[in-house]
Amino acid sequence: MSRPPRETAAPAEPKPGRRTSQRPTIRDVSRLAGVSRMTVSRVLSDPELVLPTTRDKVFKAVADLGYVPDKTAGSLSSRRTGFIALMLPTLTNANFAAVAHGLTDALRGADYHLLIAYTDYDMAEEERQLRNLLARRPEAIVLTGAMHRRNASRMLMAADVPVVEIADLPSQPIEHAIGFSNYQVGRTAARYLLDRGFTRIGAIAASPEGEVTDHRGEERMRGFEEELRLARRSTDGVLRHGTAPVSFHHGAAAFRALVEQQPDIEAIFAVSDLSAVGAVMEAQRMNLRIPQDISIMGFGDFEIGREINPALTTIHVDFHALGLRTGKMLVDLLASDATPAPSTVDVGLRIVERASVRDR
Amino acid sequence: MSRPPRETAAPAEPKPGRRTSQRPTIRDVSRLAGVSRMTVSRVLSDPELVLPTTRDKVFKAVADLGYVPDKTAGSLSSRRTGFIALMLPTLTNANFAAVAHGLTDALRGADYHLLIAYTDYDMAEEERQLRNLLARRPEAIVLTGAMHRRNASRMLMAADVPVVEIADLPSQPIEHAIGFSNYQVGRTAARYLLDRGFTRIGAIAASPEGEVTDHRGEERMRGFEEELRLARRSTDGVLRHGTAPVSFHHGAAAFRALVEQQPDIEAIFAVSDLSAVGAVMEAQRMNLRIPQDISIMGFGDFEIGREINPALTTIHVDFHALGLRTGKMLVDLLASDATPAPSTVDVGLRIVERASVRDR
DNA sequence: TCCTTATATGGGACCGATATCATTTGGCAC
DNA sequence: GTGCCAAATGATATCGGTCCCATATAAGGA
Numbered sequence: 004m005s006r007p008p009r010e011t012a013a014p015a016e017p018k019p020g021r022r023t024s025q026r027p028t029i030r031d032v033s034r035l036a037g038v039s040r041m042t043v044s045r046v047l048s049d050p051e052l053v054l055p056t057t058r059d060k061v062f063k064a065v066a067d068l069g070y071v072p073d074k075t076a077g078s079l080s081s082r083r084t085g086f087i088a089l090m091l092p093t094l095t096n097a098n099f100a101a102v103a104h105g106l107t108d109a110l111r112g113a114d115y116h117l118l119i120a121y122t123d124y125d126m127a128e129e130e131r132q133l134r135n136l137l138a139r140r141p142e143a144i145v146l147t148g149a150m151h152r153r154n155a156s157r158m159l160m161a162a163d164v165p166v167v168e169i170a171d172l173p174s175q176p177i178e179h180a181i182g183f184s185n186y187q188v189g190r191t192a193a194r195y196l197l198d199r200g201f202t203r204i205g206a207i208a209a210s211p212e213g214e215v216t217d218h219r220g221e222e223r224m225r226g227f228e229e230e231l232r233l234a235r236r237s238t239d240g241v242l243r244h245g246t247a248p249v250s251f252h253h254g255a256a257a258f259r260a261l262v263e264q265q266p267d268i269e270a271i272f273a274v275s276d277l278s279a280v281g282a283v284m285e286a287q288r289m290n291l292r293i294p295q296d297i298s299i300m301g302f303g304d305f306e307i308g309r310e311i312n313p314a315l316t317t318i319h320v321d322f323h324a325l326g327l328r329t330g331k332m333l334v335d336l337l338a339s340d341a342t343p344a345p346s347t348v349d350v351g352l353r354i355v356e357r358a359s360v361r362d363r
Numbered sequence: 364m365s366r367p368p369r370e371t372a373a374p375a376e377p378k379p380g381r382r383t384s385q386r387p388t389i390r391d392v393s394r395l396a397g398v399s400r401m402t403v404s405r406v407l408s409d410p411e412l413v414l415p416t417t418r419d420k421v422f423k424a425v426a427d428l429g430y431v432p433d434k435t436a437g438s439l440s441s442r443r444t445g446f447i448a449l450m451l452p453t454l455t456n457a458n459f460a461a462v463a464h465g466l467t468d469a470l471r472g473a474d475y476h477l478l479i480a481y482t483d484y485d486m487a488e489e490e491r492q493l494r495n496l497l498a499r500r501p502e503a504i505v506l507t508g509a510m511h512r513r514n515a516s517r518m519l520m521a522a523d524v525p526v527v528e529i530a531d532l533p534s535q536p537i538e539h540a541i542g543f544s545n546y547q548v549g550r551t552a553a554r555y556l557l558d559r560g561f562t563r564i565g566a567i568a569a570s571p572e573g574e575v576t577d578h579r580g581e582e583r584m585r586g587f588e589e590e591l592r593l594a595r596r597s598t599d600g601v602l603r604h605g606t607a608p609v610s611f612h613h614g615a616a617a618f619r620a621l622v623e624q625q626p627d628i629e630a631i632f633a634v635s636d637l638s639a640v641g642a643v644m645e646a647q648r649m650n651l652r653i654p655q656d657i658s659i660m661g662f663g664d665f666e667i668g669r670e671i672n673p674a675l676t677t678i679h680v681d682f683h684a685l686g687l688r689t690g691k692m693l694v695d696l697l698a699s700d701a702t703p704a705p706s707t708v709d710v711g712l713r714i715v716e717r718a719s720v721r722d723r
Numbered sequence: 724t725c726c727t728t729a730t731a732t733g734g735g736a737c738c739g740a741t742a743t744c745a746t747t748t749g750g751c752a753c
Numbered sequence: 754g755t756g757c758c759a760a761a762t763g764a765t766a767t768c769g770g771t772c773c774c775a776t777a778t779a780a781g782g783a
Contacts, residue, residue, distance in 0.1 A: 026523060028769055039733045044771060054731065069521050074498040075444060076769030078435045079738045094460040103454055107481070116495060119479050121467070135476060138434040161429050163386060251670040284670045307667055310611040310644045388739055399763045404741060414761065436739030439768045 027068040036064035047072060078140070086118045087333060088141035090132055092217070093121050093248060098303050099147075102169065102326035106145065109330020115142070115337075124247050125215045130155045137162055143333045148180060149173030150218040165336050167329055170322070171219055172349060180347040181329050185219045188302055188318055188352055189226025192272040195354055197234050200363035201270040201298065204231060205240025207257035207282065208274035209247040217247035220274045223302060227272055240265050249274060254281025259289065268297060269363065276301035276308045276317055283311055283359060298360040313358030320352050387428040396424035407432060438500070446478045447693060448501035450492055452577070453481050453608060458663050459507075462529065462686035466505065469690020475502070475697075484607050485575045490515045497522055503693045508540060509533030510578040525696050527689055530682070531579055532709060540707040541689050545579045548662055548678050548712055549586025552632040555714055557594050560723035561630040561658065564591060565600025567617035567642065568634035569607040577607035580634045583662060587632055600625050609634060614641025619649065628657060629723065636661035636668045636677055643671055643719060658720040673718030680712050 033040045038057060045052045046061040053061070064070070078084040089106060091099045107117055118141055120132040129146075133155050136144065141164060148168030151159070159166050159177050166178040171185055196204050208224045209217060228238045242264070244257035254273055258281065262268060273279035279301025286293050293299055293313055301308060301317040308315030328350065336343065393400045398417060405412045406421040413421070424430070438444040449466060451459045467477055478501055480492040490512050496504065497518060504519065508528030511519070519526050519537050526538040531545055556564050568584045569577060588598045602624070604617035614633055618641065622628060633639035639661025646653050653659055653673055661668060661677040668675035688710065696703065 030769080040770080041734080041772095042732060045732085048771085052731080057731080069518075071494065071497045071518075073439075073500055073769055075435055075438045075500055076738090077771070079433075079439055079740085080769075080771040082738070082771095084435060094454055094463055095457060097455060097457075100454040100460060116499070117479070119477070134431065137431045139476070140433055140435055158429075158431075251666050255670055280667070281670050284672060287672045306611050307640070310615055310641055311671075312644060312647045389741095390739080400739090401741080401764080402762060405762085408741085412761080417761080433739055436768090437741070439770085440739075440741040442741095442768070 027070045029070070029072065031068055032061065032064045032070050035068060036060040084140045084142060085115050086139055086141040087115050087330075088118045088120070088136040088139070088144045088146075090129065090136065090144070090146040091119070091121045092124045092147060094119070096248065097305055098320075098322040099170075101322040102329075105323040105326025105328075106330045107326075109327045109334065113334045115334070123215070124217055126150070126152050126155075127214055130158075133158055142337055143167065145169055145329055145333070147171060147219065148176065148182065151177075165333065167333065169325060169329055171222070172347060176345060176347055178345045179332070180345075181325060181332065181350065182348075183320055183350055183352050184226075185222035186226035186229075188320075189223040189228070189272075190230040191226075191352065191354065192223075192300060192302070192318060193227045193230030193234075195300070196270045196272065196298070196360070197230070197236070199270070199298070199360060202236065203240060203265070203267055203269045204236060204272070205242060205261055205265060205268045205270070206272040206274070207242050207244060207254065207261055207278055209245055209249050209253070210243045213246070215247060217249075217274075220247065220249070223274055240268050240271075249278045251277055251281035251284070254278030255285035256281075258282035258285045262289065262291070262297070270298040270360065271300070273299065273301045276303040276305040276315060279315055279317065279359075280305070280307050280311055283313075283315065293359050294361040300360050304355055308357070316357045316360040317355050318352050319355045320350065325350055387430045389430070389432065391428055392421065392424045392430050395428060396420045444500045444502060445475050446499055446501040447475050447690075448478045448480070448496040448499070448504045448506075450489065450496065450504070450506040451479070451481045452484045452507060454479070456608065457665055458680075458682040459530075461682040462689075465683040465686025465688075466690045467686075468683075469687045469694065473694045475694070483575070484577055486510070486512050486515075487574055490518075493518055502697055503527065505529055505689055505693070507531060507579065508536070508542065511537075525693065527693065529685060529689055531582070532707060536705060536707055538705045539692070540705075541685060541692065541710065542708075543680055543710055543712050544586075545582035546586035546589075548680075549583040549588070549632075550590040551586075551712065551714065552583075552660060552662070552678060553587045553590030553594075556630045556632065556658070556660070556720070557590070557596070559630070559658070559720060562596065563600060563625070563627055563629045564596060564632070565602060565621055565625060565628045565630070566632045566634070567602050567604060567614065567621055567638055569605055569609050569613070570603045573606070575607060577609075577634075580607065580609070583634055600628050600631075609638045611637055611641035611644070614638030615645035616641075618642035618645045622649065622651070622657070630658040630720065631660070633659065633661045636663040636665040636675060639675055639677065639719075640665070640667050640671055643673070643675065653719050654721040660720050664715055668717075676717045676720040677715050678712050679715045681710065685710055 029040050029043050033043045043061050046058050050058055089103060094100055118136060118139055120136055122129040122132060130152050143165040145167045148171035168176055168180045169182050171182045172180055206227050208220055211221050228241055231238050242257055242261045244260055245253050254277060273282055279299055282299050283293050291297055301315050304317045304319035308317050389400050389403050392403045403421050406418050410418055449463060454460055478496060478499055480496055482489040482492055493515050503525040505527045508531035528536055528540045529542050531542045532540055566587050568580055571581050588601055591598050602617055602621045604620055605613050614637060633642055639659055642659050643653055651657055661675050664677045664679035668677050
């Protein structure tokens, strides 16, 4: 039944090596269980390959020693780190957090772990973080498209792993893209307000200057202004205020500035629900009635928009589903050894009509 | 000047090995630069050790090949992964996201990378995630205290790396703790409302049942009820509604349920600003005036609380600073080879008086 | 009984870096 | 010129797993 193990036993006096930690290794387990390292490895990765009696000896040894396998070593040997890199502008934004959440949900069970980095909307930081991430040899890279520095793009192409740009639809995707057109968001918002009969239409967003920029937000503003221009309406009501990222407070301050500057403004699109909610709150303080005096719409469908009074009309994108979908695609992609053609998925967007916009 | 390299050159026909990726390794760099691998390693980790001429050759080779060092291999060899594990209940909460942000800020430049996992408030998931994290051999572990399963605690003790419990003050810390007493938050809130002269005082929180539980929130409620009891006031107004995590919507629903159940309630403490803001919004819809009819206070000092009308009275904890402080402590701790005694830091809390609570 | 094949397990090389120690070189004092 | 020391660089073992292939045993067929 049990044959003598063939691996050499350790010398009674182990010579002083580099080993300092007392943490048990697979070798300790194998010795205790009286099997080879390889058998321990098999028991832990695919127990079916090993006889139940052997398996149980190994499990017992693992439990007795409190052995936790070292994935660093395993990764080096198997050339599979189990990491998926995710780079976002910030975590302090419910929608980006939802993306991470969705991704994790899709990856759970597939034995992948997210490696999260964020750039604080800073392109130089994006490049630094990307280098850090690549050094960890992720098996795939997920990041918000579509603007990258030249160097960052080059590193991504050279990485030789699937790259997915999310939350945007780049005109020149690096490889895969799952998202929506921020430009279309802007146009859709403007069209919606135009269709309601408004003529004096404004918008609030962050100032586009500098390396710290919300490019996706910029795209929304570009689409918004474009639609106004096509309708031959003035874009004077488009106000740039403060710096990215926007916030409730940003929205409040920008709203006040815009109304003081353009008292006859009828409807406002905010680059994010955060700004929009802030604007609604500031309007209350200014005794302006929403939507009777001014209509306001936002983007992102944040939870708070559903709860405020009046409830916020907004453009919805399902970010959790976006993350989920990205994760599923990656799991499939990494399971097959083929290299499928680059794909672009538009998850779409939809207007959520609530009470903060009325017909004129 | 230049001596012939002593490392053996690669055979012209490399025998078929396991190497499949074309990614350059340190060996490729060393050959191209005409130096040993060790010299390349030195140039990248401590350039001062190497002559400028040699250094430049190496840098050039690195650039030409687009070489990115493999930290997996480096970690295994140096026994330093550069990972710091962070386990949170969720990322979809601005305060926890702020902790992660602060930690990252402190770690930037120290060449550590956060390895983030979250539990969705599920104890079983905490254990699974912890096992995953430990397999990556983090150099320190940060997690929200103070409740862990037996197994989780044991794994933490055995991990043999610094452990920091945050956002709470455990009665039996595993090692270090940086946080505040959630129990005291509850007592402080109750005391504040009692001092304002209210007698019929209520609270809204999630139901405490099941494995999916917000223990920190529970502690706040425990402190709140305790203070009421000490003041010989009824705790009938303490309503448990729905499940964790709470949300704006949770607050709105719980508020309505509480007011319908106890129409004469005078003041309410919400376990989180999220609930509190939801409650304020629901009150508006019910035509209840805040604070004239009912006073409301929250916890967490979320940004939205500053912007709503009336602005929300709340209990503030600086979560970004908490993360920052944790990160700094870890950097110091990991730099010294001594093992300092376990420390507990109370970052304190303070009441932020705004307009949603009035004197009775 | 012997041979073939499938199943279970082991041996040793190897993944790509760094730690450690050895070696070479150059500079300087005598 | 010789000896010594510091600075620069190299050779090799090693980190802790897994891959690949070899080997031993069991099972089945002629």
